[in-house]
Amino acid sequence: MKEVFTSRRLLAILALALLAVLLPAGAGAIGSASEQETTILRTFVYTITNPNGPNAIAAYEANGETGELILLGTYPTGGLGTGRLVDSQSPLIVNQDGTLLFAVNPGSNDISVMSIGTDGSLSLIDGPVSSRGVSPSSLALKNDLLYVANKGDDANPPRYCGFRVEADGSLFPIKRRITLAVGENPTHLLFNHDGSLLIGIRLGSRGIDSFAVRPNGRLRFLNGLNNQRGPFAGVFNPATPDQLVVADVRLPGASTYQLSEEGSISQVASVGNAPERAACWIAAHPDGERVWVSNTGTSSLSLYRIGAAGELSLAGTHSTVAFGRSSFEIALDPGNRFLYQLNVGAGNQSINALRLTEEDEGAGLAEIGAIGLPEGSSPIGLVTTTH
Numbered sequence: 001m002k003e004v005f006t007s008r009r010l011l012a013i014l015a016l017a018l019l020a021v022l023l024p025a026g027a028g029a030i031g032s033a034s035e036q037e038t039t040i041l042r043t044f045v046y047t048i049t050n051p052n053g054p055n056a057i058a059a060y061e062a063n064g065e066t067g068e069l070i071l072l073g074t075y076p077t078g079g080l081g082t083g084r085l086v087d088s089q090s091p092l093i094v095n096q097d098g099t100l101l102f103a104v105n106p107g108s109n110d111i112s113v114m115s116i117g118t119d120g121s122l123s124l125i126d127g128p129v130s131s132r133g134v135s136p137s138s139l140a141l142k143n144d145l146l147y148v149a150n151k152g153d154d155a156n157p158p159r160y161c162g163f164r165v166e167a168d169g170s171l172f173p174i175k176r177r178i179t180l181a182v183g184e185n186p187t188h189l190l191f192n193h194d195g196s197l198l199i200g201i202r203l204g205s206r207g208i209d210s211f212a213v214r215p216n217g218r219l220r221f222l223n224g225l226n227n228q229r230g231p232f233a234g235v236f237n238p239a240t241p242d243q244l245v246v247a248d249v250r251l252p253g254a255s256t257y258q259l260s261e262e263g264s265i266s267q268v269a270s271v272g273n274a275p276e277r278a279a280c281w282i283a284a285h286p287d288g289e290r291v292w293v294s295n296t297g298t299s300s301l302s303l304y305r306i307g308a309a310g311e312l313s314l315a316g317t318h319s320t321v322a323f324g325r326s327s328f329e330i331a332l333d334p335g336n337r338f339l340y341q342l343n344v345g346a347g348n349q350s351i352n353a354l355r356l357t358e359e360d361e362g363a364g365l366a367e368i369g370a371i372g373l374p375e376g377s378s379p380i381g382l383v384t385t386t387h
Helices: 002-022 027-038
Strands: 043-048 054-062 069-080 092-094 100-105 110-116 122-124 136-142 145-150 159-165 171-173 186-191 197-202 207-213 219-225 231-236 243-248 253-259 265-272 279-284 290-295 300-306 312-319 327-332 338-343 350-356 365-372 380-386
Touching: 043 069, 043 092, 043 100, 054 100, 069 100, 069 110, 069 122, 069 365, 092 136, 092 380, 100 136, 100 380, 110 136, 145 186, 186 231, 197 231, 207 231, 219 265, 231 279, 243 265, 243 290, 243 300, 253 279, 253 290, 253 300, 253 312, 265 312, 279 327, 290 327, 300 327, 327 380, 338 365, 338 380
Parallel strands: 136 186
Antiparallel strands: 043 054, 043 380, 054 069, 092 100, 100 110, 110 122, 136 145, 145 159, 159 171, 186 197, 197 207, 207 219, 231 243, 243 253, 243 279, 253 265, 279 290, 290 300, 300 312, 327 338, 338 350, 350 365
């Protein structure tokens, strides 16, 4: 009986050894490979076409290895464009989950909400919702709270207006609005990291305002810092929550600001990047040590290094004039390997793709190539997301 048992055990061992030889390499990890395949994310890039007529979102997919873009299609917003450029950051944003896209329609004074499919396609949710002002230009989103900056016109003052966002993307207005003076030209709204503060940047009156966000979503004015050179757009330092970095169009260059718990704003440092001109749009790396600024007047991108105390240094500048003129909004891909740049110059409109080199030379960027925009576009806004 012992001999039979030993023989059977020997046969079993031989069978297992033979199976190991015959199986292809990695077959033992089939389950984990399958799991990896299901978690591969696709990256999408969106911009508002903003023609003089029915508005739309142009959707692109990025190659995961090279960063190159291909056009997926255009998706009507249900609103109208103006055919004119809009000087504001973030007229187009996505929620944190990458499932909802919010876009302004400056020609019809409303906001469109669209669901993002796993293939990057967009579907309009209901119809556009009134922005409750004239010429909506910048959007800020935190959790279920959305705010829009309306630029206004000669007869209608600029306004900041809020909305609650339902799970399905539906918008419900918050009654109280913040009204500015005619001509103040708000160019950017943004929340701080935890959504307790909303920052409004006013290029026309050269100021930066802070507002406390109440539990009901209403705003309470805290502090304003005026007589700045030309603040255009800002970004909170991802590694230092109370530090705001602002692109200054008239400096031109960038400045850092410190925000207190009470919302007071004080400038820490400022550095210019002449002979570059019109430093407007800005994007920050998650490491909190780098920001890129888009120089519209010279079609270039500048890299700034941020020190531990908020000091700034100009690391380098990269000309992109060969890939499009009048550099507008810029956005890093979610993996922080590529930077995308919206160029709006007439006759040469494009989205330019660049690779991060992790060096200072050439602003830490290397060219990949540009792709054109749909005919008739006066593009505004640029966002990236993954699915």
